Amino acid sequence: MKDEARERARKRLILALDVPDLAAGADLLDRVEGQVGMVKVGLEIFTACGPAAVEAVKSRGYGVFLDLKLHDIPATVAGAVRSARGLGVSMLTVHTGGGEAMLAEAVAAADGALVILGVTLLTSLSSADLPPVGIIGEPAEIVRLRASLAARMGCSGLVCSPQEVRGVRAAVGPKVTLVTPGIRPAGAETGDQKRAATPGAAIADGADYLVVGRPIRDAASPAAAARGIVEEIMRAMPVP
Numbered sequence: 001m002k003d004e005a006r007e008r009a010r011k012r013l014i015l016a017l018d019v020p021d022l023a024a025g026a027d028l029l030d031r032v033e034g035q036v037g038m039v040k041v042g043l044e045i046f047t048a049c050g051p052a053a054v055e056a057v058k059s060r061g062y063g064v065f066l067d068l069k070l071h072d073i074p075a076t077v078a079g080a081v082r083s084a085r086g087l088g089v090s091m092l093t094v095h096t097g098g099g100e101a102m103l104a105e106a107v108a109a110a111d112g113a114l115v116i117l118g119v120t121l122l123t124s125l126s127s128a129d130l131p132p133v134g135i136i137g138e139p140a141e142i143v144r145l146r147a148s149l150a151a152r153m154g155c156s157g158l159v160c161s162p163q164e165v166r167g168v169r170a171a172v173g174p175k176v177t178l179v180t181p182g183i184r185p186a187g188a189e190t191g192d193q194k195r196a197a198t199p200g201a202a203i204a205d206g207a208d209y210l211v212v213g214r215p216i217r218d219a220a221s222p223a224a225a226a227r228g229i230v231e232e233i234m235r236a237m238p239v240p
Contacts, residue, residue: 009234011037012203013226014065014179016213018042022049022056028217029060035226038090040065040211054087063090065179065211069119071095074105081109081116091115091179093159096146103153115177117157118150120164123182140164144171151176162197162207169206180207185215185229199229203236 015036019025025045039062045053046068057064066089070077077094084092094106096118103118110116120143127138135142143164148171150158157177160168165180180202199210212229219225 005234005237006230009230009237010035012207012209012233012237013230014038014040014209014211015216015226016040016042016067016181016211017053017057018044018213018217020044020048022052025053025056028222029057031222032216032226033223035223035230036062036216038063038065038209040067040213041089042067043069051087054089058088065089065091065093065117067093069093069095070106071098072102074098074102077102078105078109081106081114085110085113089114091117091157093117093119094155095119096150096155100149100153103150103155107154107156115157116155117159117177117179118146118153118155119159120146120150120168121160123161140167144168147172162202162205165202165205165207177208178206179209179211181211183210183212183215183229185225185232199232200236203233 013036015032017025017028017039019028039057041053041057041064054064054066066084070080077098081092092114094103094116096103106116121139125139143160144167147158147160147168151172157179158168159179159181161182162180165178168178183199183202185198202210216222216225
């Protein structure tokens with residue numbers, strides 16, 4: 001029973017492969033072998049290596065979360081979604097700030113083959129960062145508004161900080177997948193993450209997946225760091 005719970009917890013941990021090239025990516029994946037459930041391919045490695053980064057992750061048996069945060073006119077985003085669908089990724093991010101038409105076309109282009117995740121508000125932004133870019137309101141308010149919009153447009157998943165998970169879950173219900181970056185184990189440096197929380201708190205509040213990068217990548221033992229996070233997820237998971 002405990003092994004089953006640990007496996008369910010492992011599947012909820014997404015490793016952010018925030019590295020500059022395929023060699024660094026392979027090294028990190030070697031060091032966490034069997035300890036994470038999915039791998040996020042983000043802007044850094046995708047810009048450097050393109051679809052080869054996706055293939056390198058898939059070749060190891062992992063599902064790919066392609067985190068490109070698409071934000072463009074509807075037709076351009078729809079084309080990019082179709083390209084991502086051709087790569088065989090499991091999840092893809094689009095910015096909710098792109099509006100109703102962009103979100104709707106992204107969902108249509110996915111055609112059910114991958115999860116479209118609406119990014120609500122970057123976890124590097126605090127209340128003080130919003131007015132200079134023309135966003136009026138508190139982060140929690142903006143996140144709930146954008147989450148509701150994305151769900152209404154058909155996005156089957158959302159990205160929000162752990163500090164907004166509880167409110168977003170209440171707003172969109174149990175069927176929408178919530179992916180949460182900004183995860184920092186107790187005592188870890190938060191760096192540029194301004195709206196962060198621990199793995200246990202995020203899971204308890206209703207997150208489905210946790211995205212963790214630096215606390216694993218920069219640890220003396222990435223495997224041990226990942227195992228520790230999985231153990232915390234397991235303790236916070238509701239009893240099935």
